[in-house]
Amino acid sequence: MRIVIAGGHGKIAQILERHLAERGDDVVGLIRNPDHAADLRDAGAEPVTFDLEHGSADELATILSGADAVVFAAGAGPGSGAARKDTVDRGGAVLLADAAERAGVNRYVMVSSMGAAKGGAGIEDEVFAAYQEAKKAADEDLMSRDLAWTILRPGGLTDEPGTGLVTMAPETGRGSIPREDVARTIVAVLDDPATDGLVAELIGGSQRIAIALAELTD
Template identity: 55%
Template sequence: MKIVIAGGNGQIARRLGRLLAARGDSVIGIVRNPAHSSDLQADGIEPVVCDLEKTSSDEVARVISGVDAVVFAAGAGPGSGAARKHTVDHQAAVLLADAALRAGIRRYVMVSTRGAGSPPPAHADDVWAAYVHAKTAADEHLMAQDLDWTVLRPAALTNEPGTGSVRLTAERSIGEVTRDDVAQVLVALLDTPATTGLILELAEGPDPVREAVSHAAEARTGQPGQRP
């Protein structure tokens, strides 16, 4: 497969890119900062410098033309204010969806967050509330498009080593999940077209990643999930 990862220098994106490149996929990582290009090249990923906060959908469509799938893994990141939650976590995701439509690319996997799809809790600070609102708006926009989308909402993220076992359901995620395991799940989702149209909540759990994704696909279709 040929895959574009938006937010290519992010912690989940780097892990995902390395997994895909290691098995022989062609991976393009969209980055804002040219200084990150060498890191991606070292991972076996082709970097493309493109600021999703400032560019047009036509330009992004040119960047992603001819690929099999796009993954939105960009984020404003820790320390950013509410305004950038809107411009990155919402608007950049919308821009990528619009570009995919223009470029004729159907498969779009969204890395969302726990709590998206519901109002932020009353005790949430302004920045977290803005983040949840931005992710919810991005998810809703994507789900309204004529794309083969999957929305993944991980629980609280950790940098512990991956376990290879998760819980992947339609129910609200609680607890934690490692970034390693999120990346593994994203690979399995890309390999499983039958997960199209699903909103999946991810946390640590008892099921091997491939089984968890296959079961999610079966629950939707009543047929065994497609495997690579």
């Protein structure tokens, strides 16, 4: 498969790139900063410089041409303000969907956020509330489209080694998960057409990823 990952220099994205490249997939990582290109090459991905905040859907569609799937793993990142939560976490996800439609790429996997269904309601921290609102809007936009989409909403992300064991459900309750296991779950989702239309929260647990997905898609 040819897979394009938005947010290609993020921690989850680089783990995902490595997993996909090692099994023989053709992986493209979108980066804003060309200085990050070597890191993507080390992970086995082809780096392509593209700014999700300022590029056009037509420009991105050209990059996506011939791809089998796209993954949105981008984010404004720690230290960014409320405005960039909207332009990256919502606007970037919407732009990727627009470009996928124009390029004829039907498969879209979204890395969202636990609690995104509720948006920023009840959150006192202004920036985190804006982040959750952006994720909610991005998810709702994707769900409105005629694409083969899957939305994963992981809990707190850690850099602990992955275990391959998770809990997945529409609502899991609060919890954390290694980034490694989020990446492994994305790989499993990309391989499983039955996950089309699935929205699930994701934390560490006791089920193998394939079994957790199978129970949700039966």
